[in-house]
Amino acid sequence: MAARRREAKRRHWPENLYQNGAGYFYYRNPDTQQDYGIGRDQAKAFGEARAANAELEKSRGYVSLVQRITAPDEKTLQVWSEEYEAIYEETRKPTVSTMRTVRAGLRAVRTAPFIEKHLRSISTREVAQFVDDATEERGPNMAKLIRKTLLDMMNVAETKGLIETGKNPVAVTRVPDIEVERSRLTLDQFNRIHQTALGMQPWIARSMEVALLSGQRREDVTRMMFSDVKDGFLFVEQRKSRGKVRLRIPIAVRIDAVDLSLDDVVKRCRDAAVSKWLLHYTSPRGARKAGHEVEVQEVTRQFAKARDATEGLVWEAGKSPASFHEIRSLAARLYSDQYSPEFAQAILGHKSASMTALYRDVRGAEWVEVKLAG
Numbered sequence: 001m002a003a004r005r006r007e008a009k010r011r012h013w014p015e016n017l018y019q020n021g022a023g024y025f026y027y028r029n030p031d032t033q034q035d036y037g038i039g040r041d042q043a044k045a046f047g048e049a050r051a052a053n054a055e056l057e058k059s060r061g062y063v064s065l066v067q068r069i070t071a072p073d074e075k076t077l078q079v080w081s082e083e084y085e086a087i088y089e090e091t092r093k094p095t096v097s098t099m100r101t102v103r104a105g106l107r108a109v110r111t112a113p114f115i116e117k118h119l120r121s122i123s124t125r126e127v128a129q130f131v132d133d134a135t136e137e138r139g140p141n142m143a144k145l146i147r148k149t150l151l152d153m154m155n156v157a158e159t160k161g162l163i164e165t166g167k168n169p170v171a172v173t174r175v176p177d178i179e180v181e182r183s184r185l186t187l188d189q190f191n192r193i194h195q196t197a198l199g200m201q202p203w204i205a206r207s208m209e210v211a212l213l214s215g216q217r218r219e220d221v222t223r224m225m226f227s228d229v230k231d232g233f234l235f236v237e238q239r240k241s242r243g244k245v246r247l248r249i250p251i252a253v254r255i256d257a258v259d260l261s262l263d264d265v266v267k268r269c270r271d272a273a274v275s276k277w278l279l280h281y282t283s284p285r286g287a288r289k290a291g292h293e294v295e296v297q298e299v300t301r302q303f304a305k306a307r308d309a310t311e312g313l314v315w316e317a318g319k320s321p322a323s324f325h326e327i328r329s330l331a332a333r334l335y336s337d338q339y340s341p342e343f344a345q346a347i348l349g350h351k352s353a354s355m356t357a358l359y360r361d362v363r364g365a366e367w368v369e370v371k372l373a374g
Helices: 042-059 065-070 077-092 096-109 124-138 140-159 187-197 202-214 218-223 262-269 296-309 326-338 341-348 353-360
Strands: 017-019 025-028 035-039 233-237 246-250
Touching: 017 042, 025 042, 035 042, 077 096, 077 140, 096 140, 124 140, 187 202, 187 296, 187 326, 202 218, 202 262, 202 296, 202 326, 218 296, 246 341, 326 341, 341 353
Parallel strands: none
Antiparallel strands: 017 025, 025 035, 233 246
């Protein structure tokens, strides 16, 4: 949707600054659509909005002209990852196996949302969130490799003066726990947790349904809008791939095991609350209004709450209970059984069949039926 045309008297206002009928200024974050009150002082509002816009550009990895002039030798994480790989291979003389592991870690690091930011501007918070997300989506072993790779990259950068001494943003982050593996989610467990969720806030059950029928990650599920559904398809640009994986999922697709189609689920998301988001709150609470989008972490928390409130669930010995992300694995298995492994690979947005195979692996959580041919 095109931006609203500015009134002549507001032509020189900072971007994202607005004023309501009572003369109160507020700033709207263009990424989250969240509003922040500033007050009635116009000079202060202009200054605050300009500062917020500058910080927003900085968080996106934008390098200003001043930064380029005052720090021309600063490197982005992307550039440094390539130099680091060459330095590692040349100075440490690793074995073939070790270098293979290093490159795997670097490939994972290059998927970081801050990959285009300067090394000095990467924060501990960003690194911690990236490692936490990797733990959730890729498992603790890969998350540990990512942290180890980033830590060493920053240590070497520190010795070369690319970041300040003692300012390694990775050093204080938590090392992922790899002792406990996450349990797979079976269809029966999904159905029972879903039944519990039906007695909670409406969006919780909807989030489970959207995740299962679309086969997408929680980050993509929470960003889905009703306007993404058009011409019989749900259009998805996967956030993890930074928009490089773009899917058109037919809303007629269905999973017979739960007797639902994606179209059914989209229709269920429409309720009394006016919202542009498929997953939204239906009642106000504090500063949050009805219709506001549901945050990613809240999806994780409320699924865990519904899961833990469901009686009789038994998880595999030595493994942690299934998380919301396991719904994606369940979708891969159900779509493979009903359609084909190739269909599951396509709807999950995987580039390789081997990645889909990891999601389809039940890890001993279910009985595998031996089917007769013909």
